[in-house]
């Protein structure tokens with residue numbers, strides 16, 4: 001396949017962008033034949049810089065919930081752009097959005113808006129410390145909460161002080177949670193929890209209800225706050241905070257990614273218990289009152305309330321995971337499809353350096369399906385049952401190619417770099 005535009009852009013980027021690219025799309029994190037640059041998107045599809053179209057199972061790493069360029073959401077955004085976007089202060093949309101989000105999310109009595117998920121998780125941390133006047137947080141090893149100095153997965157450019165006052169436990173392990181809370185003693189400000197185990201490179205796991213309940217109990221016993229980081233999973237697990245599925249309400253929840261279907265806005269939601277702390281911290285940004293993303297968020301929430309998008313995502317996701325497992329088994333491979341089907345991660349058995357996974361996703365890419373070899377993926381409501389059939393057909397051919405080549409696959413040399421690049 002010729003990728004002349006992509007190649008030329010990479011060369012230009014290498015000169016003017018450190019490392020050629022940074023963050024979750026940094027050079028080297030994906031197979032070499034993956035495009036680095038894209039030119040457009042519509043519904044469930046993206047086009048790379050050379051014009052090749054893919055069914056996109058990354059959905060921009062989550063933000064695409066109802067389809068790229070969803071007409072009603074984008075019309076609301078454009079209408080508000082015409083009226084005013086970044087102004088000296090907010091519009092009434094901010095109050096309406098706070099009202100809508102607190103209606104939708106059971107634990108929430110108030111909302112604060114920001115831009116990225118990291119803004120929201122950092123505000124949650126500050127709110128908990130301000131509210132409790134304590135410093136220590138307990139969080140799970142390997143869980144991603146953003147890229148600020150306190151939580152970025154790689155230490156370059158951070159100090160030990162940035163990362164102080166944090167104790168790590170194992171997700172879903174009550175004994176390890178209890179030990180971490182005991183170690184925090186009377187300084188525990190918050191327990192941070194991912195809605196399910198959605199770490200990179202390893203199988204995902206549903207939240208154990210006993211673990212979630214114990215998080216709640218320990219927070220209550222110690223006077224700490226419970227924070228659920230719903231930046232990634234929010235609105236793909238429930239029309240409420242994702243721990244509503246296990247019947248546990250946090251004090252704070254963090255949201256981002258898809259709440260405006262890709263337009264830039266994120267949120268911290270909280271209960272009455274945390275209101276004072278939230279009101280006391282100084283947080284802001286030049287673009288945080290932007291009105292057009294708030295208009296897009298209101299329209300996205302209307303679709304969340306009035307359509308069967310969630311049931312469709314769950315149904316398509318379950319069929320995709322079952323179909324892939326079956327086809328892989330028929331081709332003689334163990335393929336583990338873990339996590340909720342609408343946010344799946346696919347890993348091959350006996351593939352410690354991901355060479356099978358890398359080969360498989362490259363084969364899928366050449367057949368017009370964009371998958372990720374080690375990060376969870378996302379389904380969107382613009383996908384159709386025919387798209388799922390298309391993925392399954394492409395997988396059948398890709399697995400046949402894997403079977404032919406499996407004996408001679410080269411190791412993925414960048415594995416050490418990959419493991420350090422977890423997001």
Ligand SMILES: Cc1ncc(COP(=O)(O)O)c(C=O)c1O
Pocket residue numbers: 061115116117118119121144145146147194229230231232233256257423
């Ligand atoms: C669970 C979780 N929390 C926080 C973040 C940070 O969000 P952002 O990249 O918008 O800063 C992410 C991003 O992937 C995430 O998945």
